Amino acid sequence: MALPDTTNDTTQIVALVALFGATLTLFEYAAVYPGLIEFRDAPPFNRIRFVSLYATVVLLTMVVLSETHPTTLTRFIEAIGSTVASSIDVPYSPVRLLQLTLPSNASAAQLELVRTAAGMAYLISLFSLGYFVIVLRVIGWPHAQTQFNVWVNLPTFDPTAGGDVVDHLRRDAWFNLALGFLLPFLIPAVLKLVASSFMLVTMQSAHTLIWMVTAWAFLPASLFMRGIALGRIAHMIEEKRRLQETGGYVAA
Template identity: 40%
Template sequence: MIVSIITAVLRATLVAIAISIPSLLLVPASEDGSYIVLLGAFLIGGLVCLEYLNTYPCLLEFREAPPFNRIRFGHAFCIILGTSLLLRGPLGETPSQLLENISVILGHTLDFEYSPVHLVVLMLPQNLPAVFVDAMRLAAGFGFFVSLLVIAGFYTILRVTKWPLPHGSFNVWTNLPLLDPTTGGDIVDRLTRDGRINIALGIVLPFLFPAVILILSLVFGPEFFFDLQSLAWMLIIWSIIPTTCAMRGMAMLRISALIQNKRQAKDPNHTLQIA
């Protein structure tokens, strides 16, 4: 019990720190904005703590199927920290030389016509200072490349380690708490459909997000682009959500295949628990 409490508090602390990074590293447009972000960090951290202390599933998926959530958090932390450091350029601050050199290569390499990185740069207003544009290009290239690496890495884990079976039985109800296996038709068909939809979203969203942000800028005005924290969170969401959708889709297709294989083989060991 004590170990569970310590690990839950540690997870919550790491989540709160990750969410707080842009507020700590970047100058906000207003102090109220920073306070709201910090409050949100503590609230989300508290929810994560309660989720892991709770015996029964609530909202967090794949809670008992490592390393899915560890990869997601590691990816998010890397994106948040890297984006925040790279966007310090307009403040006259420079990130580490290695990070800057890598991001320069990635930003200019991935900024080709019709690429997601190029669309991010295109959505920026014409009157935005060049230092902001360069920082956005570097951060977008960094985030896009890291996301591709994470997706490729998770796919490799699926193929090589036969995830999630090496970690014991996989309980669909515990790891997919929002999925009711008893309603909505065959669970294999539902998982396959949802998996394909999530993968499609992972592919399409990097191209759609810039258009959505451009619409928001028209609503809130061009000053939206002069707030470094807003720019940071825009790029963070642009990098994290499509990657999460793609990983979730691959995981669902994997679970669907395992259930189908168990049905066909009538596995006597019951390595997969439907509920």
């Protein structure tokens, strides 16, 4: 909605989608039983992800605005993104692969814009991961003094499948970590395959650029956070089992 070329129809659609998302979130968090949102009762996991997604969309919008409506703030944000992108733009890097999704006739300015947006999004995702790890260490997430309800916080997790629940959680954790590592490389390849086989997917539109780069950076970071969280929960369950076994032995 902040972009200058946004039509009235697009504004109305965005407002409708935002209203639907707000209503879904309100009902999910107000419900007693689990729904679709994971870690609903284990803050600040979802708060960190929401702030990361919000910051990515806003800052990428400012990067795009710096091309048409330059200000001191937008130029500063663009400079940060360009600096980060330059440091990680090496052959076969995710940033380089994302640039390859552009058509062959893309201008140098468009390539630079995609590279800058990728650098800014990558920086936000790294900050989010770093902050989440700090939260794990500092406040001991999830809190040891509170009850962690697996049914409410992991509504799609089946503790009866896959053998022991600790092993199941650790397998899921490693799967999420591996997928989060591979996604920055896989997403550009999938976009290139779809563009060449089925339909034209281009980031020459400002809206498409912002949302595609946001998804490219946010989804891997979100999977990394989920994998770390699942590993933490598995460790917590294992520690509680050990304490119970030790306590039972001493009491006997």
